[in-house]
Amino acid sequence: MRKTKSAILDAVHSTAKGLHRAGVMDQVTLREFDRLCLPPIAPLEPAQIKQIREASRVSQAVFAALLNTSLSTVQKWEIGQKRPTGTALKLLHLVQERGLKAVA
Amino acid sequence: MRKTKSAILDAVHSTAKGLHRAGVMDQVTLREFDRLCLPPIAPLEPAQIKQIREASRVSQAVFAALLNTSLSTVQKWEIGQKRPTGTALKLLHLVQERGLKAVA
DNA sequence: GCCATATATAGCACTTAGTGCTATATAGTG
DNA sequence: CACTATATAGCACTAAGTGCTATATATGGC
Numbered sequence: 127m128r129k130t131k132s133a134i135l136d137a138v139h140s141t142a143k144g145l146h147r148a149g150v151m152d153q154v155t156l157r158e159f160d161r162l163c164l165p166p167i168a169p170l171e172p173a174q175i176k177q178i179r180e181a182s183r184v185s186q187a188v189f190a191a192l193l194n195t196s197l198s199t200v201q202k203w204e205i206g207q208k209r210p211t212g213t214a215l216k217l218l219h220l221v222q223e224r225g226l227k228a229v230a
Numbered sequence: 231m232r233k234t235k236s237a238i239l240d241a242v243h244s245t246a247k248g249l250h251r252a253g254v255m256d257q258v259t260l261r262e263f264d265r266l267c268l269p270p271i272a273p274l275e276p277a278q279i280k281q282i283r284e285a286s287r288v289s290q291a292v293f294a295a296l297l298n299t300s301l302s303t304v305q306k307w308e309i310g311q312k313r314p315t316g317t318a319l320k321l322l323h324l325v326q327e328r329g330l331k332a333v334a
Numbered sequence: 335g336c337c338a339t340a341t342a343t344a345g346c347a348c349t350t351a352g353t354g355c356t357a358t359a360t361a362g363t364g
Numbered sequence: 365c366a367c368t369a370t371a372t373a374g375c376a377c378t379a380a381g382t383g384c385t386a387t388a389t390a391t392g393g394c
Contacts, residue, residue, distance in 0.1 A: 151334055167298045174365075182284070182326075186342070191268050192268065192318055194271045195317050198381075198383065199316070199380080199382070201343070202381085207344085209317055210317075211353095211380070212297075212299045212303070212380090213314070213317045215298055216299075226334070229320065286341075289369075290371070291369085291370080299352075302353060302355085303352055306351090306352085309350055309371095312350085313351080318352090
């Protein structure tokens with residue numbers, strides 16, 4: 127049914143199907159299983175975003191350029207006027223965990 | 231004046247200031263120098279986005295989860311109904327160049 | 335001291351990406 | 365056949381993202 131992505135995921139997935147057959151998992155869970163398997167991306171507080179940038183020792187302008195966003199946007203993130211979501215949040219977490227080299 | 235980010239950037243930057251002193255560079259160029267130094271992120275065509283995902287051998291749903299975006303958004307990208315910009319575009323380029331491991 | 339610049343905060347107004355929803359279609363599996 | 369995964373399509377809403385200007389401060393060169 128599924129093309130092999132990784133042996134681990136396949137094993138976990140087939141286990142899940144077994145659990146579903148046994149009535150332990152409901153349909154929704156099975157349907158969104160792969161998605162739910164991924165660790166949730168927590169929102170970032172304005173201060174945290176500023177910390178992430180300052181840990182990289184770059185200005186707001188350079189940080190914005192590296193993330194391919196606008197200076198205005200980075201500023202609003204750090205002030206809390208706008209909250210990064212989706213891909214922006216994902217990118218910030220990457221920098222937080224792996225440093226600027228992860229995106230440069 | 232500036233805290234050391236990297237020896238290379240510092241060297242280039244001081245060179246730029248020299249050029250500016252000589253009147254070769256104008257103010258705007260100097261002001262946005264760091265930003266303009268970075269390679270521009272080209273927009274991605276719908277077909278390209280689909281290729282990037284399929285090269286990773288994941289479904290739209292899983293791809294969306296990995297990028298921390300919605301299934302609906304990935305679908306619209308691939309159909310051309312919406313064009314990814316900013317951080318979304320940056321993230322897609324990362325996957326294109328380094329594979330899913332760059333974001334997983 | 336003065337002047338220019340880099341940096342950061344603040345506020346305004348606009349556009350559209352992103353989201354969520356439902357419906358439809360197809361291919362694959364028990 | 366019944367169920368599911370996958371993908372396309374369309375509708376409507378919200379808020380992120382963008383761009384702009386103004387202000388403030390710190391720093392460096394003259």
